[in-house]
Amino acid sequence: MKIWTKAAKARRTAACAAVAFSLVATGASPALADPAPKPQQSEPAKPKADKNKPAPAATSKKSAPAKPAPAATVTKTFWYSAHRVAVWVHSPAMNTDIQVQILLARDWFSNPSAKFPQLTMLDGLRAQDDQSGWMINTNIEQFYSDKNVNVILPVGGESSFYTNWKEPDRGKNYQWETFLIHELPSILEKDWRSTDVRGIEGLSMGGSAAMMLAARNPGFYKFAASFSGILQLSSYGMPQAIQFALRDGGGYDSMKMFGPPSDPAWKEHDPYVLAKKLRGTSLYISSGNGVVGPYDKPSDIPMLATNYSGVGLEVLSRVTSQQFAARLNKLGIPGQAVYRPSGTHTWPYWQFEMTQAWPQAAGALGLGNDKVACKVGGAFVKAPQVKDLGGCLTPEYAVPGGRAQDFRNGRIFTGPKGPKVVGGAIGGAYVSAFDRLGLPTSDEKTGRDGVKYNTFERGKITWTPQGGAKVE
Template identity: 60%
Template sequence: MRVGLARADRRRSHGTYRSKVVGTLAALLVLPIAAGLTTAGTATAAPVPALTAPVATQNQGGATVGKVEWLSERRVALWINSPSMGIPIQVQVLLARDWNVTPTASFPSVWMLDGLRATDIENGWTAETDAESFYADKNVNVILPVGGQSSFYADWLKPDNGVFYQWETFLTKELPSILENDWRTTQTRGVVGLSMGGTAAMALTARNPGFFKFAASLSGILTTTSLGMPQAIGYAMNDAGQFDSTAMWGPPSNPAWAAHDPYSIADKLKGVSLYVSSGSGTTGPYDQPSLVPGVSTNYAGMGLEILARLTSQTFATKLNTLGIPAQINYRPSGTHSWPYWQFELHQLWPQLANAIGTDVEKPLCGASGAIGATAAANTWIGDCVTSEYSVAGGLAQDFRNGRIYWTSGTGANPVAGRIAGEYMNNGAAAGPLGFPTTPELGTPDGRGRYNHFQKGSIYWTPQTGAHAVSGPILDEWSRQGWEGGPLGYPVAAAIATPGKAGNVQGFEIGAMYNSDNGTYAVMGMIMAKYGEQGWEGGWLGFPKSNEGVVKDNGRFTEFDGGNIYWSPASGAWTVANGPIFDGWKSVGYEAGKIGFPISDKFDIPGGVQQNFQFGWITVIGDKTEVHQ
C-alpha cells in the first residue's frame, strides 16, 4: 500500500458550488436541455474596451524559498516568500521522469491551475485527479500553485478578505527564476487550468506573450465581459470565500475586466498551441442521473458547465475569426466536475507534449533481477518509468507509484508516498538512514505504515504524518514497545535541544529526550508541567528516568534538578532536590502521612513552603519541618 495515496484531506468537488448565480442559471438553463436541446447557443460579447497595461505594479523577482518539504520520492512542496503578496505561497512540484536518471538535465514544465474553490492545503489536480500518477512517466516538471481561492490568478486592484492577491506577478515574475535556478526547469512552459484556472490559463498566456507555448482551458469562463458575466462572476466569488469582484478588477465598466478577458485579448494568443474543452451540462458517464431525463443531480455543476460551453463557443468563434488555430473538444454530455477534467488531462497530453518538445510516450523500460522480483511482489508500485540508476553505493529504479532501492547487503525494497517524502527529507540513501531494509509494512494496530532502514525507521499515520526515528531514541522507543508503547507514534522529527547538548523528539503522548543522562520519555501531564518550568532549559534540566508508577495510580519522573509527581487526585507538581525533597522522603514520599504534593514550593517569610495533600513542609534557614 502506498501511503501517499491516502487522501484524508481530500475536499471539495467543483460540482458542488452553491452560489446564487448557479442556482438561477441552472433553473433557466435546465429546461431547454431537458426538452432535448443538447447544444447550447453562442453568447454575444459586450463591446471590448482597449487593452490596458497590467493594473498592478510588477515586482521583478526578489522571491526567496523559505521552506522545502518532500512529500514523496518525486513530489516536493516549496514555500516561497512572495514580495508582491507579502506572504509565503506554497507551490508543489512533480519532478520529471528522468530527474534522477539524468541529474544534469533541465526539463520543460506544465503549470496546473486550480478552480474557484482552491484551498491552501493542496492543489485540486493532485487532490481530486490522478495527475500525480499520470505525470509519473512524463519528462516534465509539473508546477502546482496552492491557494488563490477566487483569485483568477490575477493581480488585484486592492486587498480583500485579509489578502492582497498579486498572482500574475508571482507566477510570471517571482516564481520562474526559482524554478529555473533551483529545480532544473527550462523556460519552455505549458499551462492547463479548469474552471477559474481555465480562464486564467488563457488570460495569463495572452497577457504575457511568449511565457507559455501551450494553454488549455477545461470548462473555463472565456468571455468574462459579455452581458451579465461580471455579475455572475461576482456572485460566484462571493459564494467561494466571500470575495468582492470589485477588489479584483473594479466595477464592470473598469477597463481591467477587458484587460483580463480571454475573448477581448484573444489576438494575443497567436502562435500558442491552444486546447479548449467543455461538456454540455447534461448527464454524462460520471454523473448521477435525476428523475428528469438528461438532468443530473449535480444541478450547480450543470449550470456552470452550460456557462462554460456558451463562453467557450464564443471564444472559439473569435479565435476562428482571427485565424488562430485551436483544438476544440465539446463533449456531448457532462457537468462541471473533476472526473471530466481528469479525462481531458489525458486527452490533451499529446498536443501539450508536442508543443513543449517532450516525448508523448515513455521510453521502453523493464525491471529485472532483485528489483524486478520486488516489483513483481509489490504490484501496487505499478509499471517502471525509468531504468535502474546508481545511488550512494547502490541502485534504484523509479516506478509509477514509488521507488525501489537495492544494495547487496539490504536486498531490494520499495519506498513510496509520504514515507518516501520523509526519506528524501533525510537525504534518502545518501543520508543518515541509509538504505531500506524492509518493504513498507503495516503496524499491528492497523493505524500506520513503516519502513525500516539501515540506521533508523520511518513511521506514518494519516493523523501524524511521516517521521523518522533513529539512534538512541529509536532504541528506547523500541524497548518501550514501538508505537504500541506509552508514547504512541512520532509526530515530529528529532531536533537538537536549544542551548544544551541533547536531542528531543515529539510523540503523540509526550517526548523522548536524549542527553548525557541517557534516553528517557516525558509524557502526559508531567510533560505539560515540565513545559511550564521551561523544558530542559529550565531549572529541572534533562530527565533522568522514564515515568515511574506509584500509589493510587500516580506517576513521577526524575530530572536533573528535581522531580515531577502526578496523581489523578492531586495533579502534577514539582518537588525540587534539596531539603523539601529530603523532608518528604523522611516521611515516606507520597505513600507517607502527607501524600502527594498539591503545589510547587513558594516563598514565605524567612524561607519557602510546599503544600501536600495532608500537610506541608517548610524550610526556614537551615531548618526543615514536616507539618501534618
C-alpha cells in the same frame, strides 16, 4: 411534495441556465468599442522670451535607478513522496507564503543532470488553502508519473482568477499574476530543474486564468488549455455574473479585483478581447453543454442532472468557449476545440480532459516522442518484490553505494541485505535523508503498535497517520 421540490429546483436551474445563456448570447458579437478618446486640451500660451534676461543655466539631474523587486524565497519544503514535493514560497508581492506542489518528472532521479519542461495546473473557484483540487479530485499523480514533465500545482487562490487585484479582499492581497509570471519561475528553474518551456491549463476559473495569463504574457507559455472555463469576462452581463460567482465562492467582491464593469481592467483581462495575443501558443478549449452525462446523476426531469449549479455553469462555459473559439478562427489562430455532447461542471470531466489534452501539451512542450523505455534491471530481476511494484518507469541507475530503479509503486534499492523497496511517505522522507541514512535494510514493515517503518544502514523512518513520516 419531495418531487415538487426537485422540479422547482430544476425549473429554477433551467431558468438560471437560460438567463446565463441569453446574457452571453447577447454578447455573441460583443461590443468591443474602443475606449472614448480623451478630450483634447489646448496648450497654454508660451510666454515671450525676454531678450534682456539671461537664459537659465542648463542643469542635468540623474534619476536614481529603480530598485529591483525583492526576490521570492523558499521558506519550507515537505516531501509527500519521492516524486511529490510541497514548497512554500514567500511572495513579496502578496507578503505571504504560497504553497506550490510539484510532481517531479519521471527521470528526476535516474537522470540527475537533466532539466524538464513544466506544466502549471490551476484550480477552480473554490480552491482550498491546503491542497490543490487536482490532487483531491483526480488521479493526476498517477497520470503524470510516467511523463517527463514537472507538474506545478499552486495551492490556494480561492475566487482569485489568478490575477492581480486592485485592492485586498477578505484579508488577502491577491497578486497571482506577479507570483506566477515573475516570482515563482526563478525558483522552479534554479532549484527544481525546470526549463523555461512552459504550459498552463486549468478548470473553470483556472481555465479562464490559463487563457488570460497566456494572452497577457505572449510567449511565456507554449501551451494553454481551458477545461470548462468562462472565456468572456467583459461582454454585456458578464461582470455581474462574475460578481455573483465570487460572492458565492467565498464572499469576494469583483470590484476589488477589476473595479466596476466600466473599468478598462475587465477588457484588459478578458481572454476574448486578448485573443490575438495567443498567436503562436498551442491552444486547447473544451466544455460540456449542461445536459446529463456519464458522470452525472439524472434528476426527475429528462436530460437534467441533479448537479443543478453545474448545469448552468457548463452552459455558460459552452457559450463563451464557442465564442472564444470563433474569435480565434476569425483571427486565423489555430486551436483545438472539444465540445462534449453532454456533461456538467464537475471534476470527472476535467480529469477526462486532462488526459485528452496531454498529447497536444506533450507536443508543445517538446515531449511528443517521450515514452517509457525500461525493463527490470539486472540488480533487481530476481527480487520477489518487483511483481508488486507495478512496472518500471526508469532503467536501473547508480546511487551512492549501490543501484536503484523507479517503479509505479515505489523505488527499489540494492543494499547490505539485498534489494529493498522504499515507497509512499517514507520514500518522500528518504529523499532528503539519503546521505544520513544510507541504503535500506528492510522493506516497509508494520510494528505491533501499527506504526509503519523502513530500516536503513544508519537509522529508520517511521510513519503514523497522525504524525506522518519521521526520520529516527
